[in-house]
Amino acid sequence: MRPEIWRRCILVGLILCFKGLPLGAEDGPSKAVFVTVAVHNRADIPVNTLAQAELTASAIFKEAGVQVHWVNCESSAVALEIAPSCRVTEFPMNLQLTIARRSKSLTDSVFGISYLGEDGSGCYSNIFFEPAEELHERLHINLGTLLGHVVAHEIAHLLLGTNSHSDTGIMRPHWNEQDLANASKGGLLFTPAQGQTMRERFAPSLRRTASAFVRAEAGRD
Ligand SMILES: [Zn+2]
Numbered sequence: 001m002r003p004e005i006w007r008r009c010i011l012v013g014l015i016l017c018f019k020g021l022p023l024g025a026e027d028g029p030s031k032a033v034f035v036t037v038a039v040h041n042r043a044d045i046p047v048n049t050l051a052q053a054e055l056t057a058s059a060i061f062k063e064a065g066v067q068v069h070w071v072n073c074e075s076s077a078v079a080l081e082i083a084p085s086c087r088v089t090e091f092p093m094n095l096q097l098t099i100a101r102r103s104k105s106l107t108d109s110v111f112g113i114s115y116l117g118e119d120g121s122g123c124y125s126n127i128f129f130e131p132a133e134e135l136h137e138r139l140h141i142n143l144g145t146l147l148g149h150v151v152a153h154e155i156a157h158l159l160l161g162t163n164s165h166s167d168t169g170i171m172r173p174h175w176n177e178q179d180l181a182n183a184s185k186g187g188l189l190f191t192p193a194q195g196q197t198m199r200e201r202f203a204p205s206l207r208r209t210a211s212a213f214v215r216a217e218a219g220r221d
Pocket residue numbers: 008009010011153157165171172173
C-alpha cells in the first residue's frame with residue numbers, strides 16, 4: 001500500500017458562531033449517482049441506532065443527488081467473503097466506513113476521520129461512537145440523527161476531495177448548537193455546489209462502465 005496523506009476531519013460542537021443557514025437544494029439535482037458504503041460496526045452500536053443513522057445520511061445525500069446503498073458487514077472471514085462490498089474498494093463507487101468506540105490517538109472532540117490519497121480521492125472513513133454518545137447525552141440530540149450527520153460529513157470528505165470544508169452547511173468543520181438544532185430538523189445539508197462536485201466525481205467511473213457495456217454488447221455479434 002502506498003503512503004497516504006490523511007486529512008483529519010474534526011467536528012467539535014460549541015466552538016464557532018453560526019454564520020448562516022446552508023444553501024438549500026430546492027430544485028433538486030437532475031441526475032443521481034449511486035455509491036455503496038460498506039459499514040463495519042466495530043463499536044457494537046445498536047442495530048436500530050445504526051439503521052437510523054444510515055437513513056439520516058441517506059436523506060442528506062439524496063438531497064445532493066447521491067443515492068447511498070448501505071451494506072452492514074459482519075466481521076467473520078466467511079461473512080466478508082460472501083459480501084464482496086465489505087472487502088473491495090473502488091473509488092467512488094464502493095467505500096468503507098468503520099465505526100469505532102473511540103479514537104486511539106485523536107482527542108475526544110474528534111468525531112470522525114477520512115483518509116485521502118495525494119490525488120484527493122479516498123475510500124476509507126472512520127467515525128467514533130463515544131464522542132457522539134456523550135454529545136447526545138449532554139444536549140439531548142437524537143443519537144441516530146447525530147451519527148447520521150457525522151457519517152454524511154465523513155463520507156462526503158471522500159467524495160469531495162481535498163479542502164472540502166465550507167463555511168455553511170454540513171461540511172462546516174465545527175458544529176455549534178445552531179448547527180445541531182438544524183441537524184435535528186433536517187436542515188443541515190450540503191450546498192448545491194457540493195452536490196454538483198460529488199456527482200461530478202462519478203463521471204469518469206460512469207464513462208468506464210458505459211464503455212465496458214458497449215464493448216460487451218459489441219462482443220456479442
Ligand atoms: Zn470534516
